Each structure stands twice: as C-alpha cells, then as structure tokens.
Amino acid sequence: MIEFKNVSKRYPNGFEALKNVNLTIDQGEFVAIIGLSGAGKSTLIRTINRMHDITGGELVVDGTDVMSLQGKELRRFRRKIGMIFQSFNLITRTTVIKNVLTAFVPELPWWRATFGIFKKEEKIKALEALDKVGILDKAFVRADQLSGGQQQRVALARTLAQNPQIILADEPVASLDPVTAKQVMDDFLRINRDMKITVLLNIHHVDLALQYATRVVGIRAGEIVYDGPAQEVDQKVLDAIYQSGKEESA
Numbered sequence: 377m378i379e380f381k382n383v384s385k386r387y388p389n390g391f392e393a394l395k396n397v398n399l400t401i402d403q404g405e406f407v408a409i410i411g412l413s414g415a416g417k418s419t420l421i422r423t424i425n426r427m428h429d430i431t432g433g434e435l436v437v438d439g440t441d442v443m444s445l446q447g448k449e450l451r452r453f454r455r456k457i458g459m460i461f462q463s464f465n466l467i468t469r470t471t472v473i474k475n476v477l478t479a480f481v482p483e484l485p486w487w488r489a490t491f492g493i494f495k496k497e498e499k500i501k502a503l504e505a506l507d508k509v510g511i512l513d514k515a516f517v518r519a520d521q522l523s524g525g526q527q528q529r530v531a532l533a534r535t536l537a538q539n540p541q542i543i544l545a546d547e548p549v550a551s552l553d554p555v556t557a558k559q560v561m562d563d564f565l566r567i568n569r570d571m572k573i574t575v576l577l578n579i580h581h582v583d584l585a586l587q588y589a590t591r592v593v594g595i596r597a598g599e600i601v602y603d604g605p606a607q608e609v610d611q612k613v614l615d616a617i618y619q620s621g622k623e624e625s626a
C-alpha cells in the first residue's frame with residue numbers, strides 16, 4: 377500500500393510542486409495520473425522511490441516511512457519498485473538479454489558485476505521476463521535494432537526481473553505510435569492482473585488512461601483535483617483538471 381499523508385514537495389528554488397497531497401493506493405491497483413504539463417505528475421511518482429524527497433507530510437509504502445530510509449535499507453526498498461521511463465533507458469549497444477540482466481547487478485558481488493558474470497538462474501529469470509512481455513525471440517538481438525515499442529518491452533522485462541511489487545511509469549507510451557502504445561499498455565495491464573503488481577503511471581493520453589486504468593488521479597498545480605474510478609471521469613472532471621490551461625512554472 378502506498379500512502380501519501382499531507383505530502384508537499386518544495387524544490388530547492390522554492391517552487392511548490394506538490395501541495396498537501398493525500399492519496400492511498402492499495403496493492404494491485406492500476407492507477408493513471410493525468411494533468412497538464414507541469415502539474416506535478418512526475419514529481420508525485422518520483423517521490424515514491426525517493427528519486428525526489430518530499431519536504432512535508434508523510435509518505436508510507438507497505439508500512440515503511442520512506443523518508444526514514446537510508447543506505448542499504450533504501451537500496452533494498454528501491455528493489456521492490458520498478459521504474460519505467462519515456463526514453464526506455466536501455467544500453468542500446470548491447471543485447472536485449474544483457475539489458476535485462478542488469479536488473480540483478482545491484483545484488484551481485486563487485487567482481488560478478490564488473491565482469492558481467494551471471495548465474496544460470498539469473499539468465500533463466502531474465503528469459504522468463506522477456507517471455508512475459510512477448511519478446512523472448514529478441515533476447516540475443518542488440519537493443520538498438522528494436523522498435524520503440526519493443527525497447528519499452530525490454531525495459532518492462534528488466535523491471536519484472538527485479539520482481540517488483542510496484543511499477544512506476546513516467547509517460548511510458550509518450551514516444552510511441554498509437555498502435556504500439558496500446559500494445560505496451562496491454563503489457564502493463566496483463567502484468568497488473570496476472571502478477572498483482574501495482575501499476576502507477578503518468579500519461580498524457582486521456583483516452584488510454586480511461587481505457588486501461590481502474591482509477592484516475594487528476595492533478596492540477598500540485599493538488600489532487602480528482603481521484604476516482606475511470607468510468608466516472610466525464611467532461612466536468614476533465615475541465616477541472618485541464619481547463620484554462622496554464623500551470624504555474626518554476
């Protein structure tokens with residue numbers, strides 16, 4: 377369970393990107409966060425794995441006060457949370473399987489990490505993860521020879537190999553064409569349903585958010601202005617989230 381309790385986030389330049397956010401997400405939910413550019417969507421999801429530190433309130437994940445974590449504990453905590461980016465973040469000049477195997481690097485002794493020596497079980501887990509996203513046949517292809525959609529699937533497989541409880545995705549389909557975007561959203565949905573992994577994603581495509589997520593969180597200028605079922609998002613809700621368009625910027 378992810379719990380935001382009166383959370384605020386003020387960047388070092390003084391800009392308040394999150395204001396008094398209260399939000400509880402249960403294990404296994406599929407939540408889409410929507411809002412204008414600059415509304416605070418990335419900031420919100422990046423506080424969960426401490427890519428950004430909150431500056432007020434409390435953020436609790438599975439009973440752990442996230443801000444209390446340090447060093448080894450923080451690294452162990454981050455292992456439970458997968459992160460997917462718009463730009464895939466792959467090592468493009470190497471094979472797909474090697475990209476997925478990097479998921480194990482934080483747990484390896486230095487000499488195995490340095491020389492890229494992986495055990496049979498790790499290789500099997502990596503191949504299983506590729507199978508889950510339907511690109512097992514690409515395991516030994518160089519990542520830069522894949523399409524954008526396939527590259528995003530490799531990123532998803534790398535995250536799955538980590539065995540996460542939560543996947544955070546920051547605009548995962550923003551650079552994909554509409555057909556490929558749907559295929560990647562289908563992967564997220566399948567992973568969410570089959571593996572009960574919580575999926576929390578930021579997305580600019582409202583139609584995809586409403587089609588795939590069960591719950592939608594609308595954020596505007598750092599505040600939650602809608603939190604409810606996707607089916608109940610109507611024009612009035614969308615106006616509250618998006619209308620009279622200009623967000624404050626830092």
Ligand SMILES: Nc1ncnc2c1ncn2[C@@H]1O[C@H](COP(=O)(O)OP(=O)(O)OP(=O)(O)O)[C@@H](O)[C@H]1O
Binds near residue numbers: 388389413415418626
């Ligand atoms: N490091 C930073 N320092 C200062 N202000 C920042 C920083 N990062 C983000 N901001 C500001 O915080 C606000 C929220 O940014 P954020 O990236 O969370 O928005 P977003 O809703 O994800 O936008 P987009 O859809 O364009 O990615 C913006 O006004 C942004 O300019």
